[in-house]
Amino acid sequence: MATSIAAKHAKGKFAADAIMAAAARCTEDIEKNGAAAVINGTVGSMMNENGDLVVLQVVKDTFAALTPEQIVAYAPIPGFQEFLDAAIDQCFGASRPDGFIRAIATPGGSGAIHTAVHNYSDPGDEVLTTDWYWGAYRNIARDDNRILREFELLTEDGTFNFQSFEKNVTELVAKQYNTVIILNSPANNPTGYGLSLEEWDRVLDFLKQAVAGKDKNIILVSDVAYLDYSGEKEECRQFFKKFGNLPANIMPIVAYTCSKSFTLYGQRLGAMICVTPEEAIADEFMAINKYTARATWSNANSSAMWTMIEITKDPDKVARLDQERAMYFQMIKERADIFMEEAAACGLKILPYISGFFITIPVTHADKICDILEQEHVYLVPLKKGIRLAVCSVSKQKITGLAAKVKKAIDAAGIVQ
Ligand SMILES: Cc1ncc(COP(=O)(O)O)c(C=O)c1O
Known part of the structure; x- marks a missing residue:
């Protein structure tokens, strides 16, 4: 009997999700032993100090006051114009770049990233991202018959790895018409790293040089999923200003999302926002991405x-x-500070965390270490080269002492960091 009837490109695909798997084991443990006994560091949504999902109060109140028509009516394909204007404004704040800026509503940041990959790379192309990346990038690339390629995000001393970045970009520009680069900064998932303004300057200067005088394009997908919990409101947005006045063959597309910024995760809303010096390229952006939305x-x-x-x-x-976001930014920062201080005290290495929902502990054999931690009712996410801790969801009380538990599990597994 046939066991597969899927099309050739779909055969063998399955979404093995380490995050969901760890979360499921954790839920089982909570059912057996109670929430107080269990530390759930797998959840990528903000939980308050009582362990409840955070919904911003202003969002709760506003959502509850919507009319039935506002809730159920069809929207225009690119989204309501007032929403698109608001998304551009919320995204860039006071650092709106110069140029033609256009936006299309998408189902979250995921929809924005998917559509950028779909419409700005060709089947078989490689799409570049950092070696520490959100796992869904690989699904997005593969599902669209693209190949995800990684460069090393960090040097030994914990800064942006220009050497690896430049080498990979150069190779891709040499062989492809378009090079799509996904950069998740600030508050990178899973490390918490973010590029400094100087690092952004150097990245953009290099990109200009890489495609100068060539019939080649670079599409820089700026994934800012955690922007609103990455620092002071205007300070963390300053890098956006640098997206203006780039040559026409470099186009930033910002993958903006309301998932975290408005705690509307399951409501599936975001926007893809382009910045270009050429009106015709902005018009093309609207045309092709509206087409994909419709499709x-x-x-x-x-x-x-x-x-x-x-x-x-x-x-x-x-x-x-703004006030609620600032409060929750502070809550996450306090948790991260506790973990980082304790990690330093017990000799646990972590990747350079600046801000965001996650901290990563670089290790080999993450699965083995996570298994040991799970026996202690601690649930973290094993990655290829490390372990991810969601500081957005573990309370200060539960995070206290956690670094030592992780260190102990690493030692018990016989791993040297
Ligand atoms: C790095 C990163 N980018 C984008 C997203 C997109 O999320 P959504 O599609 O809910 O906006 C996430 C969500 O976890 C993420 O971690």
């Missing part, structure tokens, strides 16, 4: 768009939004 999800979630519109048109609500 896939059609139109984005009206209720999430209206929630965003209603908040951003009211200065009092914006002030509440």
